[in-house]
Amino acid sequence: MVNRIVVRFAPAVVGAAAVAAFLVSADTPLRALAAYAAYAALAVVLPGTLVYRAVRSRPHTLVEDLTYGAVTGLVLELGAWAVFAAAGVPRWLWLWPAAVLAVFAAVPRLRRHWWVLGYRPTPPAWSWALAAVVVGFTWYLAEAFLWRNPVLPTGEGQQQYIDLAFQLSLAGEATHRFPLDVPQVAGEALHYHWFGFAHMAAASLVSGVDLPLVFFRLAVPALCALCVLAVGVTGWRVSRRPAVGAVAAALMFTVGEFGFENGVRQLFGTQTAFIVWGSPSMTYSWVLLLPLIALAADRLAPAPRGPADAGPRPAGAAPRGTAAGEPPAPPPPIGPGGWLLMAALLLASTGAKASSIPVFAGAAGFALLVVLLRRRRPVWPALGVLALALAAQGFATVVLFAFERHGVAVQPFSGLAPYATPGVAWAWPAVVLAFLLNMQVRLVGVGALLWRRRLRVDGAEAFLLGGALAGPALYLALGHPGSSNQYFVRAAFAFGVLASAWGFVEVCARARVGRRAGAALLGGALLLGGALVAVQVRYGPAARDHDVPHDAVLPLLRWAGALAGLLLLGGLAWRLAGRTPAGARLRGRGGAAALACVLVAGAPGLVMDALANRAEPNGGANHNVTMPRSRVQAARYVHAHSAPPDIVATNAHCLAVVEGWCDSRSFWLSAYAERTVLLEGWAFAPRAVTLGISPFGPFWDQDLFAANEAAFRAPTAADLAALRDRHGVRWLVADRAAGAESPLLDTLAERRFDNGKIAVYRLR
Incomplete structure (x- = not known):
């Protein structure tokens, strides 16, 4: 019994221990790690799992309950945070999980959810793969x-990567305010997707761990690990094949973008490399989106028939699908409660990432179209999924984003145009091909799934295909000044990897790839991936400027041509070997081997990105800025000595001044002080983006700007009193790199901190 428990939980223990070891190696204090782990277990996973068990009909696996329970906990946390923050008592947020646990302990009908029997064991290979x-x-x-x-x-x-300070400032704002203002422009409503940063704020408030430690160490690895599990259990549930979940997780988090370079150059963006930490809101949105995919597929798929529905088991019998010779049992339906859970997840997704709901709605619309054309299933489930998605998008458009477009406009092929040389006839086809190879080669298994279905997809397959198509379609149709239309492709990636893995597993099943052949296939894929990495490290060209735009995609296309030639030669050799008596086992398995080779073609992606980060900060290709210690010292002083509602004023607005123009992407004070600033950098304010104000454009309220500057350059008692009484300013932070403050400040305010570069004053 003990040995069975050890074997069953060994993968989870090894995975958690490895994550903890990496965090400790990155100077994460053990006390903070323990506090965060306790928060995750007791304030997210446990209450969320209890609620998820109360909603779903029958258990499938323990890991599914815990994974979807953790996501349910994140949704509940978001609602509780909004209530406590709006009431002005965010420090009491720890009461929400305590209340849930108390209800499940006190109500007799709910007590049964504390201890559940009848779970199906997870295959060891699946567990170890994840x-x-x-x-x-x-x-x-x-x-x-x-x-x-x-x-x-x-x-x-x-x-430091330029966006990190802005994102930290959003989390800091969420520790004391609901709804959020733009942290750099006090009183300016934040019409933006900020729910993921509210989660980080909640984690800090409940665990007691400092917010920068949550942001720079704990939250991202935890969300990524949860996302891996969500891919694994969703792939299993949607396809009813455990291997699909394992393969999909590997495609999403092990295989990188396809390219040929020694260093990082994001031709068309990335799917997971860089983006999971450069935009943690994307990772947070995936965590919510994956269970949504499972719920939608559960609504759209026919009721499972077979061992799972074959009546009760005798007492003491093994779960269905585990006895020798018994076919695998499909996951049981989630049940009617899935509609409620879907609505809650869609509501949470509205502010997780603006790209999630449009892609989900596109998937639902495509599935509905297929149902209407096929006329083989009731139309109401597909209509229900689409209606919920459209309602969520309406809420996001009207309430969260207040009809602001954030610079998004209909601009076909704007993401590809920079690489298409005018006047070169073959440039556009080459760029389109490069885009498909670079961003979509991991999804080639979708073609195998369509081939196996003879293009007759239905239910869950149609939903996954619709999502995989909707994202790239939106990316190609729309434009954004900051290339944020890439996030539609990233949202679609969650759909695509599931469909691609499903196709690959079905090809392997048709080829009768058993355990031995599967192990050989895995070993060959690992060897091929290692060889591809070695070639790129040795021969990959360094990123450089190009004489003509289309030159940027040529290394990728040449590399793809070389690999295609090798694949063709390998296929011929495989076919010839299969004709010999010794190669009889190869017959009928060439397709599976070829598909595996294509799927791992991007294996160097993450490795090359990691190596680039060794050579240059944040990979060298991303926009890095200097984050001086002296500035952060001053900001942390303000954090330690101010009250959360206090407003801070500063004379530091510019990341740099170029030919007299201010690059207003300065966010360090609001980030590390965790306080709202009267006026810091305004470049990322939604109003600035909507108005088309570039980072070098002027602030839209010049009277406020002048009053702010006068407080540092020519202060008077009346002006400072106006800032205090009218705008709630309690602190002044003078950055001497932006200009020395007036000596009069020492007589009009109290100097509380000075490190020679930054001075902090408290208004009397």
Whole structure:
């Protein structure tokens, strides 16, 4: 019995221990790690799992209950945070999980959810595969993010990706305000997708761990590990094949973008490399989106028939699908409660990432179209899924984003146009092909799924295909000044990897790839991936400027041509070998082997990105800025000595001044002080994006700007009193790099901190 328990939970223990080891190696204090783990277990997973068990009909696997329970916990946490923050008592947020646990302990009908029997065992290979993906991807996170970004800067020249300070400021704003303002422009409503940063704020409030430590160390690896599990259990549930979940997790978090370079150059963006830490809101949105996919597929798929529905089991009998010779039992339906859970997840997804709901709605619309054309199933489930998605999008458009477009406009092929050389006839076809290879080669298994179905997809397959198509279609149709239309492709990636893995597993099943052949296929894929990495490390060209735009895609296309030639030669050799008596086992399995080779063609992606981060901060290709220690010291002083509602004013607005123009992407004070600033950098304010104000454009309220500047350059008692009484300003932070403050401030305010570069004053 003990040995069985050890074997059953060994993958989870190994995965968790490896993640903890990476975090400790990145100077994460053990006390903070323990506090965060306790928060995750007791304030997210446990209450969420109890609620999920009360909603779903019958159990499937323990890992599914815990994974979807954790996601349910995140949704409940978001609602509780909004209530407590709006009431002005965010520090009491720990009461929400306590209340849920109390209800489930007190109500007799709910007590049964504390201890559930009848779980189906998970295949050991599936469990170890997911654990391996978690460990491998956490190594990548350590190389690319954890080991490169200290929690607090250690010197004046510390380099940091430009968006991180802005994102940290959103989390800081969420620790004390609902609804959120733009942290850099006090009183300016934040019409933006910020729910993921509210989660980080909640994690800090409940666990007691400092917010920068949550942001730079704990939240991203935890969300990524949860996302791996969500891919694994969703792939299993949607396809009814455990292997699909394992393969999909590997495609999403082990295989990278296809390319040929030694260093990082994001031709058309990335799917997981960089983006999981460069935009943690994307990772948070995936965590919510994957159970949504499972719920939608559960609504759209026919009721499972077979062992799972064959009546009760005798007492003491093994779960269905586990006895020798018995066919695998499909996951039981989630049940009517799935509609309620879907509505809650869609509501949470509205502010997780603006790209999630449009892609989900596209998937639902495509599934409805297929149902109407096929006329083989009731139309109401598909209509219900689409109606919920459209209602969620309406809420997001009207309430969260207040009809602001954030710079999104109909601009076909804007993401491809920079690489198409005018006047070169073959440039556009080459660029389109490069885009498909670079971003979509991991999804080639979708073609295998369509081939196996003879293009007659239905239910869950149609839904996955619709999502995989909707994202790239939106990306190609729309434009954005910051290339944020890429996020539609990333949202669709969650659909695509599930469909691609499903197609690959079905090809393997048709080829009768058993355990031995599967192990050989896995070993061959690992060897091929290692060889591809070695070639790119040795021969890959360094990123450089190009004489003509289309030159940027040529290394990728040449590499693809070379690999296609090798694949063709390998296929011929395989066919010839299969005709010999010794090669009889190869017959009928060439398609599975060829598909595996194509799927791992992007294997160097994450490894090359990790190596690039060793050479240059944050990979060198991303926009890095200097985050001086002196600035962060001053901001942390303000955080430690101010009240959360206090407004801070500063004379630092510019990341840099170029030919007299201010690059207003300065966010360090609001980020590390975790306080709202009267006026810091305004470049990322939704109003600035909507108005088309570039980072070098002027602030839209020049009277406020002048009053802010006068407080530092020519202060008067009346002006400072106006800032205090009218705008709630309690602190002034003078950055001498932006200009020395007036000596009069020492007589009109109280200097509380000065490190020679930054001075902090408290208004009387």
